[in-house]
Amino acid sequence: MANRKASRAVDIAPRSLAEVRTETVECDLLIIGGGNAGCFVATEAKRLDPSLRVVIMEKAEIMRSGACSAGMDALNTYIPEGKTPEDLVRWSRAQVGGGPLREDLALSNAEELNEAIDDLERWGLPILRDADGKIRYRGKWDISIHGEQLKPIMAEKAIEAGAEVYNRVAGTGLLMDGGRCVGATGLGVRDGAFHVFRAKSVVVSTGGAGTLYKSYTADSTDSGAQIWMCPYCVGSGYAMGFRQGAELSSLEQRWVATRTKDFCGPVDTISVGYKAPIINCKDERVMSRYAHLGGDAAPRFIRANAPMEEWLAGRGPCYCDTRNMAPELVQAMMTDYLNERPSFVLFLASRGQDVTKEAIEIYGSDPYIMGGHTMGGFWVDMQRMTTVPGLFAAGETAGGNPNKFVGGCAAEGKLAARGAIAYMAAGLEKPDEAAVSAQVESEKARVFAPLLRGKDYDGVTPTEMKERLQRLMDEYAGGSSQFYRTNEERLDYALRHIKMLQSQFAYLKAADLHDLMQANETMDRVDVAEAVVHHLKARRETRWAGWQTRSDYPGRDDANFDCFVETRRDPVTGEVTAFTRPYEQLVPGDRFKA
Amino acid sequence: MPPRILTEKCNGCEGLPESRCEEACPGNLMVVDAATGKARCRCTRDCWDCMSCTKACPRAAIETRIPYQLGYHKASLRPIMGKDHITWKCVDIHGVETTYKYRNRLAAAPAIRTGKGV
Numbered sequence: 230m231a232n233r234k235a236s237r238a239v240d241i242a243p244r245s246l247a248e249v250r251t252e253t254v255e256c257d258l259l260i261i262g263g264g265n266a267g268c269f270v271a272t273e274a275k276r277l278d279p280s281l282r283v284v285i286m287e288k289a290e291i292m293r294s295g296a297c298s299a300g301m302d303a304l305n306t307y308i309p310e311g312k313t314p315e316d317l318v319r320w321s322r323a324q325v326g327g328g329p330l331r332e333d334l335a336l337s338n339a340e341e342l343n344e345a346i347d348d349l350e351r352w353g354l355p356i357l358r359d360a361d362g363k364i365r366y367r368g369k370w371d372i373s374i375h376g377e378q379l380k381p382i383m384a385e386k387a388i389e390a391g392a393e394v395y396n397r398v399a400g401t402g403l404l405m406d407g408g409r410c411v412g413a414t415g416l417g418v419r420d421g422a423f424h425v426f427r428a429k430s431v432v433v434s435t436g437g438a439g440t441l442y443k444s445y446t447a448d449s450t451d452s453g454a455q456i457w458m459c460p461y462c463v464g465s466g467y468a469m470g471f472r473q474g475a476e477l478s479s480l481e482q483r484w485v486a487t488r489t490k491d492f493c494g495p496v497d498t499i500s501v502g503y504k505a506p507i508i509n510c511k512d513e514r515v516m517s518r519y520a521h522l523g524g525d526a527a528p529r530f531i532r533a534n535a536p537m538e539e540w541l542a543g544r545g546p547c548y549c550d551t552r553n554m555a556p557e558l559v560q561a562m563m564t565d566y567l568n569e570r571p572s573f574v575l576f577l578a579s580r581g582q583d584v585t586k587e588a589i590e591i592y593g594s595d596p597y598i599m600g601g602h603t604m605g606g607f608w609v610d611m612q613r614m615t616t617v618p619g620l621f622a623a624g625e626t627a628g629g630n631p632n633k634f635v636g637g638c639a640a641e642g643k644l645a646a647r648g649a650i651a652y653m654a655a656g657l658e659k660p661d662e663a664a665v666s667a668q669v670e671s672e673k674a675r676v677f678a679p680l681l682r683g684k685d686y687d688g689v690t691p692t693e694m695k696e697r698l699q700r701l702m703d704e705y706a707g708g709s710s711q712f713y714r715t716n717e718e719r720l721d722y723a724l725r726h727i728k729m730l731q732s733q734f735a736y737l738k739a740a741d742l743h744d745l746m747q748a749n750e751t752m753d754r755v756d757v758a759e760a761v762v763h764h765l766k767a768r769r770e771t772r773w774a775g776w777q778t779r780s781d782y783p784g785r786d787d788a789n790f791d792c793f794v795e796t797r798r799d800p801v802t803g804e805v806t807a808f809t810r811p812y813e814q815l816v817p818g819d820r821f822k823a
Numbered sequence: 824m825p826p827r828i829l830t831e832k833c834n835g836c837e838g839l840p841e842s843r844c845e846e847a848c849p850g851n852l853m854v855v856d857a858a859t860g861k862a863r864c865r866c867t868r869d870c871w872d873c874m875s876c877t878k879a880c881p882r883a884a885i886e887t888r889i890p891y892q893l894g895y896h897k898a899s900l901r902p903i904m905g906k907d908h909i910t911w912k913c914v915d916i917h918g919v920e921t922t923y924k925y926r927n928r929l930a931a932a933p934a935i936r937t938g939k940g941v
């Protein structure tokens with residue numbers, strides 16, 4: 230058991246690959262990404278079999294990493310008394326406009342959900358309860374917490390359970406033996422070493438992909454990462470698996486949400502937690518326009534898109550109307566924000582805004598790929614194994630099963646741990662050593678190339694390439710500047726330029742290790758963006774306006790698209806193909822109603 | 824300018840193998856400058872404003888600022904970390920101060936209910 234601390238940053242400038250140290254670790258189970266899901270994979274695996282050597286490769290430091298770095302103010306799903314896991318799946322299905330969704334995954338996750346949240350409370354997470362000890366519900370399914378310490382609480386348990394954490398090692402690629410995964414490699418962003426993890430099974434839980442699209446708050450000098458999602462989860466897990474042929478599912482169902490304007494902060498805290506209505510500049514209730522679709526309880530993509538539609542129709546800005554809130558409620562709401570996104574409180578203070586006099590403005594976010602919110606992620610089986618044997622996925626990284634959030638990502642971490650243990654128990658052959666060593670050497674060369682070129686090389690910086698991609702995605706693949714709309718021609722344009730960016734990886738340069746991490750992140754972003762564009766192209770209909778809007782196919786086409794859109798990249802040629810998989814309704818009932 | 828280092832307070836976490844702010848940042852943005860011995864943020868435009876560095880600093884040497892392009896000069900929000908609670912002091916651009924204090928950890932709870940909702 231150990232939390233292997235990183236050192237202070239060192240300056241290294243290797244002149245050749247031979248000067249870069251390779252460090253190899255052997256383990257049973259490797260977890261890439263020690264976030265919310267990753268910590269639960271570790272605790273569950275060690276609980277089931279304490280003799281297993283469980284290693285976490287974490288890009289940041291496990292106490293404050295990923296989506297939960299700043300804390301949380303709610304757990305969005307916890308099944309209340311009188312409701313069943315099937316009810317939760319019905320709600321989740323209605324939230325994504327009747328699906329398609331993977332009801333098999335959703336149901337197994339729902340059955341595991343409450344126990345995972347009970348774990349959190351046992352570990353010391355304050356869940357708010359009323360005077361007679363009943364859990365306080367914020368909405369229909371979500372409960373309030375004081376979760377400022379949520380991330381350290383989960384991390385401490387993973388370490389206490391006996392997982393070994395390698396902090397500040399950013400995963401770059403998978404090691405393969407034939408078609409199966411036998412480990413992964415990572416860049417030591419502080420020690421400058423190339424880390425090789427040899428494992429019997431691997432769970433990838435690197436969160437979702439933010440920063441593929443330009444955020445409207447980004448400007449030429451600052452605010453490049455003031456987005457809602459954790460900007461340090463850039464989709465590396467998707468990229469690593471995709472490059473080795475693991476199938477991606479439903480990336481076209483992007484997560485776009487109504488957020489506070491100019492500071493892309495959470496809005497459910499205000500609109501669900503404090504029932505502040507959404508209004509436009511004429512003081513009209515925006516959601517009343519959508520009464521036939523459920524009004525305030527309309528599916529999430531409709532609620533996300535509604536304020537943007539008001540802007541388009543000339544009725545923006547839009548607000549969450551806090552003007553009638555009592556002072557003690559304002560104090561409680563600010564406390565919620567301090568638990569989840571403290572700098573939003575600072576933002577309001579820096580606007581000098583008294584929310585009882587001036588309503589809180591809202592707007593659409595930039596699009597993210599997040600399999601814990603919408604459905605974009607790896608296609609997995611019930612064991613949470615991807616289509617690559619030995620490679621499992623959990624949390625935002627696993628696809629097909631939306632509305633997981635904190636509790637569902639935790640629950641899925643447990644399921645993936647069980648899946649990986651069952652896979653290892655079946656007995657595994659020894660990998661071909663020569664083939665694995667060859668991969669280690671070629672991956673090391675790929676990862677360190679920008680640093681070896683050095684800062685004086687006449688090439689491209691990681692930031693330049695990131696920003697080129699972000700603008701391309703924003704304008705051609707349905708970003709916020711385009712009100713999320715795209716069409717076939719724009720997507721083809723995006724693909725042509727993504728190919729050019731891929732061919733220019735050979736010009737990326739890095740001045741130091743931090744820069745080198747960013748160069749690798751940028752390559753990952755480009756590879757994930759390519760998949761996203763293929764998904765958007767393949768769904769020739771508009772099923773979830775805002776999340777997925779095709780101006781050239783504005784209607785829903787059930788005859789052809791009531792199914793999953795999938796992509797796979799050929800590991801040898803790099804060619805991406807899109808195809809579909811059928812949807813199966815398992816939980817009876819009206820798909821459009823909860 | 825997300826983290827603003829109060830250089831008169833920062834001692835670079837002298838003696839520690841890794842400085843606290845450097846350890847905390849989920850984006851690997853904080854670093855102690857070899858020349859000055861003080862912390863700095865490598866690139867303020869990459870900062871998420873998560874305030875992890877600000878919470879972690881034992882000398883209260885970091886202030887989080889909202890970039891001017893988004894919010895006006897100058898408001899402050901200061902976390903004061905207790906063992907099982909946190910106190911926040913917020914001052915807005917008009918000088919109005921508000922304090923918030925709440926519990927952020929339970930004593931590791933005794934066996935509580937499992938399974939279905941309670």
Ligand SMILES: Cc1cc2nc3c(=O)[nH]c(=O)nc-3n(C[C@H](O)[C@H](O)[C@H](O)COP(=O)(O)OP(=O)(O)OC[C@H]3O[C@@H](n4cnc5c(N)ncnc54)[C@H](O)[C@@H]3O)c2cc1C
Nearest residue numbers: 262264265266288294295296305400435436624625634635
């Ligand atoms: C601002 C905000 C507010 C939210 N509010 C709520 C809420 O109120 N209620 C709720 O239920 N849910 C909420 N969510 C959602 C919830 O936080 C996420 O769904 C969930 O925590 C994601 O868990 P995860 O393990 O999949 O990802 P994360 O917890 O993000 O973990 C990913 C981990 O992988 C690491 N990583 C990334 N790339 C690499 C790499 N290449 N190599 C190694 N490690 C890597 C990261 O550093 C991180 O530790 C919110 C999310 C955000 C961003």
Ligand code: SF4
Nearest residue numbers: 833835836842844880
């Ligand atoms: S944690 Fe505080 S004292 Fe330590 S280096 Fe950072 S700013 Fe300086």
Ligand code: SF4
Nearest residue numbers: 848870871873874876
């Ligand atoms: S506020 Fe968060 S992201 Fe910004 S420097 Fe501090 S720890 Fe890093």
